[in-house]
Amino acid sequence: xxxxxxxxxxxxxxxxxxxxxxxxxxxxxxxxxxxxxxxxxxxxxxxxxxxxxxxxxxxxxxxxxxxxxxxxxxxxxxxxxxxxxxxxxxxxxxxxxxxxxxxxxxxxxxxxxxxxxxxxxxxxxxxxxxxxxxxxxxxxxxxxxxxxxxxxxxxxxxxxxxxxxxxxxxxxxxxxxxxxxxxxxxxxxxxxxxxxxxxxxxxxxxxxxxxxxxxxxxxxxxxxxxxxxxxxxxxxxxxxxxxxxxxxxxxxxxxxxxxxxxxxxxxxxxxx
Amino acid sequence: xxxxxxxxxxxxxxxxxxxxxxxxxxxxxxxxxxxxxxxxxxxxxxxxxxxxxxxxxxxxxxxxxxxxxxxxxxxxxxxxxxxxxxxxxxxxxxxxxxxxxxxxxxxxxxxxxxxxxxxxxxxxxxxxxxxxxxxxxxxxxxxxxxxxxxxxxxxxxxxxxxxxxxxxxxxxxxxxxxxxxxxxxxxxxxxxxxxxxxxxxxxxxxxxxxxxxxxxxxxxxxxxxxxxxxxxxxxxxxxxxxxxxxxxxxxxxxxxxxxxxxxxxxxxxxxxxxxxxxxxxxxxx
Numbered sequence: 156x157x158x159x160x161x162x163x164x165x166x167x168x169x170x171x172x173x174x175x176x177x178x179x180x181x182x183x184x185x186x187x188x189x190x191x192x193x194x195x196x197x198x199x200x201x202x203x204x205x206x207x208x209x210x211x212x213x214x215x216x217x218x219x220x221x222x223x224x225x226x227x228x229x230x231x232x233x234x235x236x237x238x239x240x241x242x243x244x245x246x247x248x249x250x251x252x253x254x255x256x257x258x259x260x261x262x263x264x265x266x267x268x269x270x271x272x273x274x275x276x277x278x279x280x281x282x283x284x285x286x287x288x289x290x291x292x293x294x295x296x297x298x299x300x301x302x303x304x305x306x307x308x309x310x311x312x313x314x315x316x317x318x319x320x321x322x323x324x325x326x327x328x329x330x331x332x333x334x335x336x337x338x339x340x341x342x343x344x345x346x347x348x349x350x351x352x353x354x355x356x357x358x359x360x361x362x363x364x365x366x367x368x369x370x371x372x373x374x375x376x377x378x379x380x381x382x383x384x385x386x387x388x389x390x391x392x393x394x395x396x397x398x399x400x401x402x403x404x405x406x407x408x409x410x411x412x413x414x415x416x417x418x419x420x421x422x423x424x425x426x427x
Numbered sequence: 428x429x430x431x432x433x434x435x436x437x438x439x440x441x442x443x444x445x446x447x448x449x450x451x452x453x454x455x456x457x458x459x460x461x462x463x464x465x466x467x468x469x470x471x472x473x474x475x476x477x478x479x480x481x482x483x484x485x486x487x488x489x490x491x492x493x494x495x496x497x498x499x500x501x502x503x504x505x506x507x508x509x510x511x512x513x514x515x516x517x518x519x520x521x522x523x524x525x526x527x528x529x530x531x532x533x534x535x536x537x538x539x540x541x542x543x544x545x546x547x548x549x550x551x552x553x554x555x556x557x558x559x560x561x562x563x564x565x566x567x568x569x570x571x572x573x574x575x576x577x578x579x580x581x582x583x584x585x586x587x588x589x590x591x592x593x594x595x596x597x598x599x600x601x602x603x604x605x606x607x608x609x610x611x612x613x614x615x616x617x618x619x620x621x622x623x624x625x626x627x628x629x630x631x632x633x634x635x636x637x638x639x640x641x642x643x644x645x646x647x648x649x650x651x652x653x654x655x656x657x658x659x660x661x662x663x664x665x666x667x668x669x670x671x672x673x674x675x676x677x678x679x680x681x682x683x684x685x686x687x688x689x690x691x692x693x694x695x696x697x698x699x700x701x702x703x704x705x706x707x708x709x710x711x712x
Contacts (some may be wrong), residue, residue: 196605312470341469341646346690349709350701368606371649371692398694410694412610416653421676421695 158329158362159185159208160227165219166203166386167210168211177216178386185328185379188292192373192394193266193366194409195383197326199372201366203336204383209249219423227329244275252284254315258307264318265291268325275326295351309396314343317351324355332353334366349376370409371417374398382406429496429592431640432481436490437500439476450476452664453490458594461638463620463673464473467648467687468661470679478596481642482516483507495593514540514590519575521599527571533557534567537586542635552664560615577608581615588619593637595619601651613654616641649691652676660684660695682710 161307164179178200185191195201206212208224210231224231234242237306251257258267268290269283278286284303291299294317307315323331333352337345354374356363366372373380374394382390382403389403402408414420434456440449446679450473458464466635468474478483480492492500495515501512527536535542538553546552554564560581571579580600580669587595597616601609611663618638645651650659652672659669667681679685689699699707 196607215536227683241659342649343469343686343690343704343708346704348693350704353576353701369692371694374694375692409606412606416610416613416651417693418652418676418688418691418698419695421652421673422693422698 156182156228158189158366159183159188159226160223161204161208162223162225163219163221164204164224165222166205166207166216168201168203168216170217171310173347175218175236176386178207181383181386183381185330185364188360188362189403190365190377190379191365191381193351193383194368194373194380195366198230198385199383199395200386202334203385204262205249205332205364205366209243209247209334210234210236211243214303226310237348246299246328246333247327247330248334250316250323250327252338254312254336255307257319257396263304263306264310264315265305265395268303268318268322271322271325286325287321287349291318292310294318294321294324294355294364295347295385296321311344313340316348318384320348320351320355324359326362327359328361329363330362332364332366333370337372338367338369345372352376370398371413382409429493430457430459430710431495432456432642433493434477434480434490437477437480437487437492438489439473439480439485439599441476441485447487451480454661454666455669456659456666457642458642458675460593460640461620462656463616463641463643463654465648465651465655465658466642466644466661467646467651467658469646470577472661473664474661475598477484478598478642478644481596482518483510484551502623503547516594516596517587518593519580519583519587519595519597523576523579524571525581525585528582529571531636532568532570533574535583536571537567538651540590541587542559544707545620553585553587556589557582559584559588560649561611575608577604580604580608580612584612584615584619588639592639594640595641596642596644596654599646600643601644602647602688610658611652617654618642647691649685649693661686682707 159181164181165176167174167176170402177302181204195199209219218232222232265287268287272278272283272286281332288303291302296302296314296317298332337348352363353362365373365376377394380397381388384405390397390406395404404407434454437451437454438449439451440447442448454477468475473494481494484501487500497510498542534553538549541552553567557567559562562578562581566574601612604612620641642654643651657673658672658675659666662683668675668684669673676688679688685702
C-alpha cells in the first residue's frame with residue numbers, strides 16, 4: 156500500500172474546469188521511505204502539485220472532480236480545513252526555497268520551534284526548549300544552544316534552511332516535501348543540505364519528495380523521477396533511466412545542457 | 428598589447444567606522460581579449476566587490492586595478508564618469524530589470540547609449556544588436572514585462588554589446604533563468620567570445636575590430652564550467668586557486684575548490700561522497 160497516491164490531479168482557475176488547466180492528469184505514487192524527485196521549470200506545475208498534497212493551494216484555484224490524493228489510505232481531498240490540519244502539521248512536513256519568509260523575524264528561532272512542539276506536540280515549556288536544541292543538533296547546526304537564542308537575521312541561508320527542516324521534522328512526519336529547498340543556497344551548502352535530507356531519510360524512514368529545476372540535484376537523492384512541463388508529467392522512471400535514456404525532448408534538453416555546460420563535459424575532456 | 432583586466436594585489440574595505448572591514452585581501456586577476464574568465468565564489472566571498480572595483484566604484488586600500496589600459500583605481504569625479512561613459516566596460520546583471528527600464532520599449536533601452544551620444548541610424552543599429560543576440564527585431568516595441576525572462580536577459584546583453592565594449596562583466600547572468608533560456612544565453616555568450624565559431628551568427632562576437640573579453644561571475648561552478656576558458660576561485664576575499672578550467676575541474680588543489688567541485692551536482696552524481704566532503708569541510712573550518 157503506497158504512502159502517497161495522487162491520481163489524476165488537475166488544477167484550474169475555473170471551478171467548472173472548462174479552461175486550460177494549470178496542472179493536468181498528474182499521477183504520483185510514493186511508498187513508505189521512498190524518494191520521488193519532481194523536475195520542472197517555473198510554471199511547470201511542480202509547486203502547485205506539492206501545495207495540493209499539503210492542502211495549501213491558493214484559494215482561487217480548484218482541483219478537478221476526478222482528482223484523488225490518498226495519504227496512508229485517507230482521501231485528503233474529502234477533508235475540510237480542520238480535518239486536513241493533522242496531516243499538514245504532523246504527518247507531512249515541508250520546506251521551501253526562501254526559509255526566512257517562513258520565520259517570524261522578531262522571535263528567536265529556538266522559541267519558534269519550541270512553540271510548534273508545545274502547541275502540536277503537547278510538550279511543556281521546558282521540555283519543548285530542550286527538545287528544540289536536540290532537533291537543532293540533529294539537523295547539523297553547530298552550537299545548537301546558541302543558535303536557538305538567535306534571531307533569523309543573524310543566521311545564514313543554510314542555517315535558516317536547517318532550522319526550517321528541524322521544524323518540518325519535529326512531529327516525526329512520514330513524508331517530507333522539499334520544494335526548491337536548496338536552490339538559493341551556495342553549491343557547497345546545497346550539498347550539505349542534500350546530505351542532511353538523505354541522512355534524515357535513512358535515520359527516520361522518511362519518505363521524501365524533492366522538487367527542483369535541476370535534474371542533477373534530484374537524481375543525486377531520488378530513486379524515482381518525474382519530469383513536468385506545462386502542467387503535465389512528460390517523463391517518469393528511475394533516476395538512472397531518465398538520465399541515461401531520456402525519452403522526451405524536454406528531458407533530453409536538460410541532460411544535454413549539463414553535458415555541454417556542466418563540469419561533466421570539462422572533466423571528460425581533462426581525462427582524455 | 429596589455430591585458431583587458433590586470434588586477435594586482437587588490438585590497439578593498441567597505442563600511443564606515445567600527446563596521447569597516449577588509450573584503451578583498453590582495454587579489455590578482457587577469458582577463459585577456461577574447462577569453463571568458465569565470466570568477467567563482469560563494470555568497471559574501473567578495474565577487475561583487477571585485478567586479479565593482481573594475482568599474483572604479485570602490486576606493487582601494489592597496490594594489491592596482493587596470494581595465495582596458497586605464498588605471499581605474501585612481502579615477503575620480505569627471506575622469507571616472509568619462510571612463511564609464513566611454514562604454515568600453517559593460518555590466519550584465521542577474522536581474523535584467525537592473526538595466527532595462529520597465530516603462531520603456533526594449534528597443535529604447537537597447538539604443539539608449541547611442542541616443543546619449545547622438546549617434547545616427549539608431550533604429551538600424553538596435554535591430555542589428557537584437558538580431559546579434561538572437562532576438563526578433565520586432566521585439567524592440569515590447570516592454571520588458573511582455574517578453575520571457577530569457578528574452579529580457581538577451582535584450583540586456585544587446586544593450587551592453589551595442590557600445591562595442593572591450594570587457595563584458597556578467598554577474599550571475601543565468602542564475603535566475605530556466606534551463607532552456609539558460610542554454611540559449613550561455614550559447615550566446617560563447618558566440619560573442621568566438622566570432623569564428625559557427626556561421627553568420629558567429630560574426631556576432633567581432634565588434635569594432637577587437638575581441639570582447641568576458642568576466643563571468645557565478646556561485647555555481649557546475650553550470651558554467653562549460654563556457655569559461657579559465658577560472659579564478661574567490662574564497663573569503665582571496666583567490667585561492669586560478670587556472671585553466673579543465674585544470675581546476677580535473678585537478679583542484681585547494682580544499683575549498685575540491686569541496687566546490689566535489690559538491691556540484693552532476694549527472695554522474697556529485698564528484699565526492701558524503702564522507703569525503705565532510706573531511707574537506709572540517710579542514711576549512
